[in-house]
Amino acid sequence: MRTALSLISIALLASCGGPAEEEAEGPPNLEMLSSRAQLIRLSVDLRGIHPSEADIRAYEEVPDLWGHYVEEWIEDPRFIDRMKEIFNLQFFSRNGETYFDLEEAGVFGVDDNAMADYISEESLMLLQYIITNDLPYNYIVTADHTMANPALATMWDISYPDGATGWQIANYQDGRPEAGMLTMTGIWQRYPSMGGNANRHRANAISKMFLCDDYLSRPIVLNRAAVDQLTVDPESAINQNDGCQACHSTLDPLSANFFGFFTYDDDIGIEQTVYRPELEEEWKAYSGKPPGFYGRPTANIYEFSDMLAQDSRFADCAVKTVFEGLTQRTTTEEDWTELSQHSDAFVASNQNIKDLVRSIVASPEYVALSSDNSELNERIAGVKTASPEQFASIVEDVTGYRWVFGGRDGFTTGDIGLPVLMGGIDSQFVTVPTYTPSVGTAFAIERLAQSAGWYVAESDLSPEREGDAKLLVYVTIEDTPDNNPEAFKTQIRHLYTAITGTPLADDATEPDELIALWKYLYSVEASAPQAWAGIISAVLRDPRVIFY
Secondary structure: OOOOOOHHHHHHHHOOOOOOOOEOOOOOOEEEOEHHHHHHHHHHHHHOOOOOHHHHHHHHHOHHHHHHHHHHHHOOHHHHHHHHHHHHHHHOOOOOOOOOOOOOOOOOOOOHHHHHHHHHHHHHHHHHHHHHOOOOHHHHHOOOOEEEOHHHHHHHOEEOOOOOOOOEEEEEOOOOOOOHHHHOHHHHHHOOOEHHHOOHHHHHHHHHHHHOOOHHHOOOOOOHHHHHHHHHOHHHHHHHOHHHHHHHHHHHHHHHHHHHHOEOOOOOHHHHHOOOHHHOOHHHHOOOOOOEEOOEEOOOHHHHHHHHHHOHHHHHHHHHHHHHHHHOOOOOHHHHHHHHHHHHHHHHOOOOHHHHHHHHHOOHHHHEEEEOOHHHHHHOOOOOEOOHHHHHHHHHHHHOOOOEEOOEEOOOOHHHOHHHHOOOOOOOOOOOOOOOOOHHHHHHHHHHHHHHHHHHHHHHOOOOOOOOOOOOOOOOOOOOOOOOHHHHHHHHHHHHHHHHOOOOOOOOOHHHHHHHHHHHHHHHHOOHHHHHHHHHHHHHOOHHHHEO
8 A cells, every 4th residue: 555655755644633523334345434534535636626515415314325426527528638648647638848930930929838838738638638538538540620710720721611710620730541540740849859869759658659569678689699780781681670569560550540641850850740742652673561550550640540449558558548547556467456456337428538537546456555465555555645736726616716827737747847746747758756855845735825825814814804714714904912812713724724724623733723824834924824824824824625
C-alpha cells in the first residue's frame, strides 16, 4: 500500500485525526475507507473538488447513494477536465510549445503562451468531443476531422466554420487523409521525425499512446559487429541483424504509413507541417518495408487506423490509462484479473469512457484502505495524493482563487514549472508523476495557500462585499477573540469542514491554537484581514486537503 512516506507528510499527518465513522463493509481481505473518505475520494477523482458536507452526510446515512453521485459527477463539466488530465499522462501534448514563430505561420495578435495552450489542446479537445457525445474511444484514431479554434485554424491551415467561435469540428486544407490524432499536425510536431529516423519516433509514439507498448523499453542485445555496422550503414544493419529486427520487423511497417508527413530536415519552416502525398512512398528509400500493421499490409492511413482501432490492445491500453489515472497505481501482471473486468465492461459498452469509469469506481479495491493480502496491499494506493491540477481545483472551489501567471494557470500549465515542483509532469522532460510529497510540494502548497488565504480574507471582510462570504461566514471585520470568542471557534471549525472535508473532533485543539495564532498575527499590524489570511492559509495546508 502506498502511503505518504516523506518526512514532511509524516509530520503533517501526525497532527490529523482520522474520521470517527465506522468502517464500511467490504470483501474479507479489504479494509475499506470510511464513508466520508470514500465520497471525498470519488469527488476528487471525478471532479477535482471535495463533496459538500450535505452530500457526505447523505451518503453516510444511505450508502446506496453511491451510484447517484457517480452519475451526477460524471455529468459535471469538471469530469471532462479530469479525463483530459489523465489522458495527457499518455499523450504528453501539454508541453507549452508553439514549434514555430507565430508570425511566420501567419498568426498575429495571439500571445505565444496562449497559442501553445491551443496547440496542446487539439488532441484533448477531440477526447472531450468523444466523451461529451458518448462516442466510442476508438473514434480518437478514426475521426474524419480534427478540432480547432480560430487561432489554431490559422496556425495549422485548418478550415473553420464561418461565424463560429470556440472549439469546433474542422478539417485540414492540404488534402491529407484525416484519422483523428493520427493525422494531427500538433501531434506530429510533438513527435517529430526527420532524416534517418524515418518516422520511427512517430510509430513508437503511436504504439505507446494507443497500445501501451514502448519499443524503447524492450531489451536489446547487439554484438560488437552489429554496433559497428550501425555506425556505418544503419539501414543495412537494421535489416540484416536479428537483434534489430526483433523490433524493426513491426516498427518499420508502422512507420511507413506516415511518410506523407515526413520531413527531411527542420530548416523548411512552417512548410514542414503540410501533408505531401508525393512522399508517401519514401519508405522505399529507407527501410524498404511497405506500410503495414503487425503483419498485415495497409494501403492507406484509413486502413491503418481501422486496424489500430480494432486491435484488442487498443482497448486494453485505454483501460490501463484510465485505471492508473484514477487509482494512482502502476499496473503489473498481478493486476490482470482486476483490469480484465474493467476491460470487459469497456468493450461491452462500445468503448464508452464514462462506462469504463463507472466500472472502476464500482470496484471494492477502488475504495480500499488496505488489504490483508500482502501483494495486493503493496499495490493499493490506500492514501492518494492530489495532483497539482486536483489541488488547484480544490483550493479554487473553496476560496474562489486561482494562481495565475500572465493569464495562465500556474498549477495546470506544465511548462511554468509549478506542476513538476508538486510531483506533476511537464509533458516534455518530466513524463512520470510522483505521488510522494516532497519539499517542493510543501513549498508550492504554502505559497498557494498564502495567496488564497489573503484573497478570501480581503474579500469576505470587505465592507463593500457583494453577495455571501466565501468562508468567513461567522465573523466580521470588527470581531476579535475577546469580544466574540464563540464566533471565532465556530468559524475555525467551519474552515476545517469546508476546506478539508472533515469536521474537527469535539476535543480538537485546533480552535484554541489558531485563535492564539490570530492574536499574534493581529498584533503585528492590527489588521483583521491579515490575521484571518494567516488562519485560512494554515487550514489550506492541512494534509487532508492534498491526501485523500
